[in-house]
Amino acid sequence: MNTIGSSGSLVTPDVWNGREMRDALASRNISDIYKLLRRHGVSQRQIAAATGQSQSEVSEILKGRQVMAYDVLARIADGLGVPRGYMGLAYDGATAVRVAHSPSDSQAEEDETVKRRKFLSHAAAVAMGASVFGAEEGGWLPVSVQTPAPSRIGMTDVQQIQAATKALRDLDYRYGGGTCRDAVVAQLSWAQQLLGAQASDQVKQKLFVSLADMHSLAGWTSFDTGLMDPARGHFGRALEFAKQAEDDSLVASVLYRMGRVYLHYHQPNEALKLFQLGQIAAQDSGSALTVAVMCANEGWAYGMLDRPDQVQKMLGRTKDEFARADMSEAPEWVRFFGxxxxxxxxxxxxxxxxxxxxxxxxxxxxxxxxxxxxxxxxxxxxxxxxxxxxxxxxxxxxxxxxxxxxxxxxxxxxxxxxxxxxxxxxxxxxxxxxxxxxxxxxxxxxxxxxxxxxxxxxx
Structure with missing residues (x-):
């Protein structure tokens, strides 16, 4: 893309500080923002490429179509290089604030059943070994403004990602995803840049694991704040990174979390399919605790389907696997299960x-x-x-x-x-x-x- 301003922005920073632009940003009037960008020589095609929208969507917005969905607004801000605070989207401990979705938003138009089916298909392909790493993400993830990252990394850099993930996960457990979701996404935006850095094979493998775990947390906190499309996107990427790292326990963990999403929305059949996929990975991992987690959640899904025989079978197996699990050997992401x-x-x-x-x-x-x-x-x-x-x-x-x-x-x-x-x-x-x-x-x-x-x- 042919940019005009600094890296990550279509225009020079002073454009965002103009009186008209600041008023449009503050009121989240995307139509006016795009019109002002056009005055500064930015084409519809450039706006579309930066924001992840189609040119027809950009054209409709220029004609006055409103954009109200929080995740779409955030994607537009990040794609254009607008400081989130100018649009009232900055992380301030109130991530939970979410603007109602517009009925005309293109993502909202796609039927939820279709989205569930697409994710399940993607999950099955990744879990069963299909080569999908780096494949098209279906508009799942937002474009992000990036802070410069080092050109070469070592194990210390990866450990910093792991420490950040643990600290943010603790916040999620204690106070909910609404207190940390934006912070997770911001940290992830920076961490993903490390993929382009030089590193040993061992460091790369650990980086894949760390990114999978952070994407999984981003998916979970997105789900916890009611942002389903970003949740699916992050879980999908988490699966890809976990598979790239050849970490079966982490694959199982991601599938367990996505299955829990479907349980929450009273879709036990879809949840059960994800748990059963996760069970395959859990058994391959050799972690009894991971197997126990999958069995317990399968039991819950069977309960929602009024299958008491299967519930008792899965709960019995859960207890057996838990009894033989070695907590000191269990992967970090399942140690919560006590x-x-x-x-x-x-x-x-x-x-x-x-x-x-x-x-x-x-x-x-x-x-x-x-x-x-x-x-x-x-x-x-x-x-x-x-x-x-x-x-x-x-x-x-x-x-x-x-x-x-x-x-x-x-x-x-x-x-x-x-x-x-x-x-x-x-x-x-x-x-x-x-x-x-x-x-x-x-x-x-x-x-x-x-x-x-x-x-x-x-x-």
Whole structure:
């Protein structure tokens, strides 16, 4: 592309500081921004290439079509080399703020079912060994402004990426993806440049692993803030890097996380396919803990499909694999799965079955979630919210309404500290079950309390 200004920008920096341009940027008026760029000699083709849009899209925007989707705005800002702060998109601890998607946005027009099918096909191709590294990404990832990177790297550089990923993952666990998603993406934008640096084969292999793990975190935090298209894109790249590194456990980890996305959106069949693909990689990895994670999640998916026989089979295998796992030898990205998570996953599977057979499985869900909720600390607040919500919901299903309300209020208390689009979603069953207690005024009031809390937390 023939650029006019400095590297990463179509124009010189002073253009972004002009009065008209700053007003257009502040109001996110992309049509006016493009018109002003045209005045400075930037062609529609150059704008399209920089922003990852088609020329027809650019033409429509110039004619007045609005752009409102947060991830599209961020991609445009990064592609044009605009400081994110000029458009109110800079990371400021409030990543969760997201502008509603425009019905006319091209990505929004693609049916969600088609996107799920495309990702599943891509995941299967990568997991089963197809050579897709560097292939077209289907518009999944945004163009990013890049800070200069070193021309040669060593193991220390890779370890810095790993340290950054760990620190950001800790933030995600503690406070939700809304507190760190932009920081992860920004770090990833820089880290990917290291692919062009000279390095030994050993360093390159570790770099692939580190980038896969960071892309996986970017996918997870995107999902946690409700940004599904970027989530799919990052998970897709994570799979490619993990496969390039020949790291089967990491391949399994990425597939597990994407499967969890589909479970959240009540698509257990698609989730199960991803978990089963991940199970193949987990077994090839030789990590019993990775196998346990996949089995537990398969059990949850079978619960949502009302398959109690398969749930018990998968939970039994989960316990067996967990018992023989050596934590000191387990890969970094599955060490989170401890005794608490074992009980939490069993509780989730029984909670899913309790939607079909509350009298039988709600007490079992309560028993398992009590075990995990008693041990969660401040470093796992989001997971604790989910566990308390499950426990409260199943107390009510089992007839212990007062205890359900008591535990439910604790879930709301912890949930107020977590920036996650999943929190209001995961609290919905609690609202429904409390609302069913029509003869109990306190339960009805609590149902309304949950509804108002959910509305206030939606991002």
């Amino acid at each position: 005794e608490n998570d074992l009980h939490g996953m069993a509780g989730s599977a029984h909670d899913a079955l309790a939607e079909f057979h509350p009298e039988r499985y709600a007490p079992m869900a309560v028993a398992e979630t009590i075990k995990c909720n008693q041990a969660y600390g401040a470093d796992m607040q989001r997971t604790h919210v989910f566990g308390l919500s499950l426990q409260a919901t199943n107390h009510i299903r089992a007839g212990d309404v007062q205890e359900g309300i008591k535990i439910g209020r604790r879930a709301l208390e912890f949930g107020a500290n977590v920036k996650s689009a999943r929190v209001p979603d995961r609290l919905y069953p609690l609202q429904v079950e409390a609302g069913k207690q029509r003869m109990n005024s306190e339960a009805r009031e609590f149902s309304e309390e949950v509804r108002l809390f959910r509305e206030s937390r939606e991002i």
